[in-house]
Amino acid sequence: MARRIGEAVAVRLAQDVTSGAGAGVAPASFIWRDRVYVVREVLGYWRERQAWWNAPAVRAAAVGEDLPMAVGAEGQALKVAVDHEREVWRVEARGPRTVGAGVYDISRETTRGTDGEGWRLLAVAD
Incomplete structure (x- = not known):
């Protein structure tokens, strides 16, 4: 479960x-x-398609607003990209004070860097 x-x-x-x-x-x-x-x-690795229609940039475009903007390293305005995929890792991990290991699904948005940002715990298998 x-x-x-x-x-x-x-x-x-x-x-x-x-x-x-x-x-x-x-x-x-x-x-x-x-x-x-x-x-x-690591028990598995895959990419999942996202609900692209829920992205803020798509919602803004649907109602005729400008796309959300981000600020670049030199202060210039950058348009925010709409990403349609995320990476998912299924891992066996052990927490503090636990007898056995559990199985966890962890995801990362592919628009984020690989420096630990943008990660979410999706599911825990009992």
Whole structure:
């Protein structure tokens, strides 16, 4: 039985990953609800299509507003891209004071960097 979570988590990334064709850098650990979970094994990796029609840029364009803007490193205005995919990692991880490891699905928006930003805990398998 899996519980849907959908909460933001802080992630520390591994340096080297060989878990499938095209796989990015996997999570090494994550912090969820002020507890550190150490990843013991990557069980799977995939990309999911997002509900692109819910993106703020698409909603703004649908009602005739300008696209949301971001500020670049030199202060110039940048248009915000609409991303249609996210990466999902299924990992086996062990939390503090737990007897066994659990299975967690962690996602990262592909528009974010790989520096630990934009990560969410999607589900926990009981």
